[in-house]
Amino acid sequence: MLKKERQAYILHQVNLHNKVLSSSLCSEINVSEDTIRRDLQELADEGKIIKVHGGALSHSFNQVHFSTNGVYSQNQKRTIAQKAIGLIGNGMFVLTSGGTTILEMARSLPPQLKATFISGSIPAILEYMHHPNIEVIMIGDRISKNSKITVGSEAIAKIKQVKADICFLGTNAIDTEQGITDNDWEVVQLKKAMIESSKKVVCLTISEKINSVQPIKVCGLNEIDMLITELSPDDPLLKPYINAGVKVA
Amino acid sequence: MLKKERQAYILHQVNLHNKVLSSSLCSEINVSEDTIRRDLQELADEGKIIKVHGGALSHSFNQVHFSTNGVYSQNQKRTIAQKAIGLIGNGMFVLTSGGTTILEMARSLPPQLKATFISGSIPAILEYMHHPNIEVIMIGDRISKNSKITVGSEAIAKIKQVKADICFLGTNAIDTEQGITDNDWEVVQLKKAMIESSKKVVCLTISEKINSVQPIKVCGLNEIDMLITELSPDDPLLKPYINAGVKVA
């Protein structure tokens, strides 16, 4: 088993179960504990996981981590949210993933907007619920604790029954070569289904994540219609994406 | 159980119940009191909690909210929750409705319990998600904003596919004549489906609601297996229900 392969497996396990014991990992993959420990160390250095005595934890285990880079990127996300909201019209069916950027959008929805929102993200649903004129449809299935989203074949099947007007994806990594990538296999499956079920696909991302790559591919740039960041549309960082045929706002 | 995991659990409990006894914690998590004490000490050093003799308090407890019957019925619900939890065994499939009593049960689940919880209630799901060893399955469909629960034919169809070991119903009204009744038509449909899909049906209710009636019927007394209240099982108020063949705890 290759090193990269092994680390991807570990990352997947962490994202799935929120915790992982180095002892159980080493018996699963049949390598020494030292190797596991080194892998965990590397993944922790890259900020993918939190290493603790006896194993590792998922980042979202304690929500405290999110508040660290909070206020600054909060503003970025708010401008992204405003741009995204402009795309939603009355009566539309809107499909959304999870993630903090989507959450910011959910919070900023104007109260008079009438639309139907479909999502499997618990935090997003909580926000949608507070709005007076929004119909909310929850995608049901097993819940992945770290991403706080429903995952599994039932969820995917349900999404495929929908034909939404627009789909908003919180994006973990975008790159001109690899397109949209992510680090949780099950979340990727969901996003793929969402893309297929929507007439229009919009990616939301803060500029930090532009030109970065994660292990698992969601889709190529050709499959997305629009990219929304906090930057001005003529920012040079976005040029390659415009050239690739993606609308930018 | 990892140290960080344990501390996260403690913190969650403190924030939820505003107080926590080190003695009860150590029996829940099955570690020595010394370990708990050290954890509390660390959390207190980080300013997360306030450590006191015998346990710890939430930081936000400074405001005296001896408001009304709030705390009182909170205690009733806590004893109900404790009795209900005793019925859940490892590996069980548990179906639950929504409601504050169910929520209290969700909050009090011991961390080492391994089980699968199925529900359509968003607040309940949020609590289940925080537990380290509980698998959570969300019933998806349209969301009823006032009851914060998924309702509709899809949800009912999904529930009917399940065969759960036990089903806990938060109860709005119970009466010897009318049985279980409620006031929301869609919620009633869901509860009916849950009753059908479970081997054992348990009703949770505070004694206030005993011998009261609501407009819509859920089921007769013959369909429920057990009634849990905060009262002692030999309380005269419960006598008619025992006579009707309902177990009481």
Next chain:
DNA sequence: CAAATTCCTGCACAAAAACGCAAAAACCAG
């Protein structure tokens, strides 16, 4: 004031991590 908890200190023991080192594997010009 006396009994019962609860708390603190030091200690022992086990589990896990860090470190250095050497063998093995992979990589890479030439």
Next chain:
DNA sequence: CTGGTTTTTGCGTTTTTGTGCAGGAATTTG
């Protein structure tokens, strides 16, 4: 293909960390 370099891996050994236990001190409670 080859000889040298780098990377990766596993194995002792040492260090650190986490946990429980025993006693005596401090506190709550009746």
